[in-house]
Amino acid sequence: MSDDARFEDGAERPLNLGALDGEDLGVISALVQDAVLPVTEISWQPGKRRLGLLLNRVRWEDVEAATRRGRPVERVQSLLVVDTVLGMSSQGLDRTDRDVVLSVLSVTFEPGEAPGGHVVLTLAGDGAIRASVEALEVSLRDVTRPYVAPSGKAPSHPE
Template identity: 60%
Template sequence: MSDARFEDGDEQPLRLIAQDGEGLAVIATLLQDAVFPITEMSLVRQKRRFALMLNRFRWEYREAAEKTGRQFERVQSLLVFEDVLAVRSQHIDRTATDTILSLLDISFLPGEDGTGLVTLVLAGGGAIGLQVEALDVTLRDVTRPYLAPSGKVPEHGA
């Protein structure tokens, strides 16, 4: 028996679970520069679940694409946070239903007894804060990859 290798996952959809800050950092890295319509985020209060349907850049295949001349790809992914007690947002106009948001980072500030604050940092100064009873996050690709409309790797100005 041997450890899984990165190459073993070639062309397979991602399905990741994070239950601590270290696991969330992996998911955050894979979701950097993901974009989503403001209408594709929802809170189901009865289930204490917050979900986003994102179009993420496939960072895990960037190097292979550059080496082979393959075009860059995106894929639709579902990001789900369980055990959500409260959701707050900053600098987001929820009434502007045609707005496309861009995710830059996700962080976790632990509190007492496993609780904490998850912050989704958005381009343009926006943020979404999730007060959680426990960190329980799932990222799952739900479509086949498609060519990135820009054809480029996302970049950030200095």
């Protein structure tokens, strides 16, 4: 029998997470909340049935420790990949305006005919990206070293 994970086991390592169900996707959604990306960093590869986004995400897993220690909040570039994509659509964003910067609010799964459904990325400003998937298969992987967020602070949301 394995022991439960302990807080001390966590180290400042790059994240590499996968989601195969809604609960797992909730964790990824929390980690990519307030991530920003230029519209040019969205890659739809129909032949590979893959949607990829290169995000600059807040290191939410480190915000509390950074604040407690008086360190600035960090961001890290991460690759969010949705696999088994059958098709995709978007609303409220102009992919031809290459200067647009998007902000991710959440990533959710809308079940369809099992095991398929739709992975929905809700964006600030009423935008959304919707990927029809054969099955839920999403991954999040940090691909750079963390860097100090331009503001040095965690984003805040009015209640």
